[in-house]
Amino acid sequence: MTININRRALLTGIGSLTVSVLLPGASARAATFGAASKPDLKPENLSSYITVNADGTVTAYWGKMDMGQGTDIGCIQMVAEELDVPVEKVTLVQGDTINSVNQGGASGSTGIQQGGVAIQSAAAEARYQLVQMAAQALNVPADQLSVVNGVISAKSDASKKISYGELIGGRHFDTQLEWNKQIGNALFVSGKGKIKPVAEHKVIGTSPPRRDIAGKVMGTVDYICDIKLPGMVHGRMVLPPIAGAVPLSFDKASVADIPGVEIVHENAFLAVTAPKEWDAIKASQKLKVTWSDVKPPFPDQKAIYDHIRKAPSIKRETLPDVGNIDEAFKGAAKIVEANYEWPFQSHASMAPGCAVVDYKPEGTSTLWTSTQKPHFGRDGVANSLGLPAEKVRGIYANGPGSYGRNDSGDAAAAAAVISKKLGKPVRLQFMRHEGTGWDPKGPASVHSARAAIDKDGKVIGWHFESKGFSRLDVDSNESQPAHTLAGQLLGVPLKFNPQFGTPEESYGFANRRKGWDVIAPLLERNSPLRTSHLRDPVGPQIAFASESFVDEVAFATGRDPVAFRLDYLTDPRDKAVVQAAAEKAGWQPHTAARKQMVGDIATGQGIAYSQRSGTRVAMVAEVEVNRTSGKVWVKKFTVAHDSGLVINPHLLTMCVEGNMVQGTSRALHEEVKFDNKSVTSVDWMTYPILDMTEAPATIDVVIVNRPDVKPSGAGEPSMRPMMAAIANAIYDATGVRMRQAPFTPERLKAGFV
C-alpha cells in the first residue's frame, strides 16, 4: 500500500496555503489534498469507496445491495462511526456499476458481515489519511490530533482545526488499500487506519431510520417497471405450454392487427414486442405458435418424493464422521427414525421480473435491473450482448422484492437478447404466470434422520441425511447466459452445479454423521422447476427436518425439548439463544404433546434453533390449531437473535419480522404445484401466501447483542429454524407430527383421525 498524502500539494507548492485557515476569521478555502479527478474504479483505490464532498459531507460507494431491510443504513452507520461524522452527513450510493466495485450485491446475508465491514475498513483508512493531511496542514503531529464531527483539531489547542471538507472536499483520495484480490462477497480492503474498538462506538448500536421509505410511501420514486426511454418497446416472452417444447413455427398473421408488433425468435427463444405495453401483452397471448411434440417431462406430483428417494445420486458429500456411528447404532437400546419431505417453492416476488436494456453497438449499453446483484447482472447482459463488461453500465432500480436468485436476472437476459436483435431499448416484463411458474425454484428434498439411544436414554448416535434437487441448477447470479432462462432457450451449454447442505448446529452427540445427495433435474434445460437460491437456500428444509427430529428424540427419551437442547448443545452462544427465547416466551416444559384445547382450538408451543454462518437464532412459536378446519394460526413468535455486534437494533428487528411472516407463509402454504407438463402454480390462487388475516399477532424479537463478536448476517438466519418451531408447536397442540411441508389444513386433518 502507498501512503501518499499531499503529494500533489507538495509538488505544486500550495501546501503552504494551509496556514491561512488558521487565521481567525479566515473563510473556508478550496481543498488541496488528494486528486482533482477521481482515480479509476479499482478495488485497491480508497476513492472507490469514500469521497468527501466540497460541503464536508461524505459519500460512500457500496458494491452490495440493500433490498429493503436497511443494510445500507447499517453501512452508513459503520462509515460515520469510523470517520467521526454525524450519520446525516453520510450518503451511500449503491447499485451502479459505474461507481462501485463488485462486492457481490445482496448475497447470503453478508451485507453487513462482509460488505459492511469492508467499507467500514475503508472508512477507517479514510480517517487515517485525513488525520495525516491535517497533521501536515496544521503542523501538529497526527497523534496530537482528535476528530469530532468531521473537524480535526489539536488536542492541546482547539483553535488549531481544519475540517474534512477543507482538506479534501470535492477532491478525491489518491491512496491505495491492501485488497485481498477477491471480487464479490469476500472482497476486503484494509489500510493503516484501524477500525475503532467497540467501547468507542457512538453511532453503531443506534437506530437511525431508513431513507427510502417516504419516497416509496408517497409514490414518488421510480421502480424498475417505471423506467422509460425514448423509442423503448415493451417485450413479453412466449413460453411453451409443455416444459421443454420449442417453437417450430408461428403465425405472424395472428398478431398482424396489433400496432407495431415485432417477433423475436431464435432456437427456443420466442418473444414479442410492441410500443404499447397492453399491445405487447395481447400479442403474447394471441400469437399462434406450433410447438414441438415433446414427452411431458415431469412425474405425477404425488410421486415426487418417491422419485427423489429412488433417483440415483449424482453427487454425495458428508461431513467427517464424529466417533463411530455404526457401532453406536449396533449397541443402541433404542433407535428413533423419521423421514421428512419439503416441496419446491417459488420466489413469487410481488411482481414478475422486469428489466430494461438499451443496447448500443458503439458506446455504452445500459441495463436497468432490480436484481440483487447488479454487477453480476451487468456481466451477464454484457455476455448476452457480446460486449466487454466495461461497455455495459448496470443500474439498480427498486424492484418487487428479491429474496435470492429470482426471475429479475432472467428478465435482464431476455431484454438484452431482444434489444440486441431489434436495436431498440426494450423493457421486458414477465407476466404473473411466468413470475410464479417460471422463476428459479427452491429445491424439493427428502430428509431422513435416526438416533441411537442407550439404556439410560442418552443419545449416543445421530445420523442425518438429505437428498434432493440441487440448490443450484442455475447459479445464484445471472452473470453467464447458461444460468438464465434466455440463455438456456438460446441453447447455451449448461453448467450444472450439484449442491445441497447439512444442518448447522452444535449438538455434541458422541457419534454422528451428516451427509447429502443430489439428484439430476427433472428436465435439464428450460425447466420451470430449475432451482436456485431462495432465501436461506436449503436452510429451512434441512432445519425443518433436523429440528423437528430433535423434538421427536427429546420426547422419545422423556425429555423437555428445551432441556434436551440445553443438555446436548456445546456452543455457549447457541445455549444462550435457546435460553433467551424460552425465558422470554414463558416456555412451559413438557415431555409429551399437551394437546390443550378450548372448544375447537388446540394450542401449543414449539421451539427450534439453528446457526447460519455465525448467526444463531432460537425461537418459540405459539400456535392455535382449529381442529375442525385444520387451519393453523401462528399467534406469536419469540425470537432470540444473536448476530454478534448489532449495528442498528430497530432495523434488525424489522428485518427479523419480515422473515417471520415470509417463513410462516412458506411453512403453512407454499408448495409449487405441477402436472406432468409444467408448473401449475401460476398466480396467487394457485400459489397462495400468508394473508393479513393469518399474520402473527405478536413477533417478539430478543436481540442478543454481542459487542465482542464481529457482526454476522440477519437477512436469512431467522428463516431457518422457523418451520420446525411451527411443526413442533403443532405437535404440542395436537399430537400430530408434521413431516411434510407445508402444514396445510388437509395434512393437519389427515393427522387428526
Next chain:
Amino acid sequence: MTKRIELNVDGKAHAIDVDPDMPLLYALRDDIGLRNPRFGCGLAQCGACTVWIDGEPVRSCATPVDSVGAGKVTTLAGLSKDGKPHKIQQAFIDEQVPQCGYCLNGWVMTSAALLEKNPKPNDAQIREALSGLKCRCGTHVAIMRAVKRAAQA
C-alpha cells in the same frame, strides 16, 4: 378500435385514445404516463395496482378503462395534499413499514379508505379490510402497527 376516453386522475383531466377494454392500469401508466400504480398480477389478486375511484379502492389491472366513466381516480401519489402525506402515509413512514414497497398502493389506498369509513377499527376489522392484499416481503405486522397509529392520529 380505439375510443376517446376522458379520465380525471388526481384532479387532472386527460383525454386518451385507447382500446376501451384495456385495463385502467395501462391507461394510467402508458397513456397518461404515471409511474405508479404498478403491475403485480393483472388478475385482481394482489393490490399492487390499487387506485381509488370516487374514494373506493379498485384494482386497476382488472378495471376496463371504459368503465371508469366520470369517476374520479386517485392514485397513491395523489393521496397527499400539497406534498403533505395523508395520515396513513405518515403512519407508514413513521413505522418504516415497507421493505421493497412494491405492494404499497394496495395497503395504503385500502387502509386509507378503511379509516374513512371506520375511523377506529379494531384489529379484526383491520385484518378483514386488508385481507387479500399481498406483501411478499412480509411487512404485515408493521402494517398493523401503522394502521393503528393512523387511527389514533
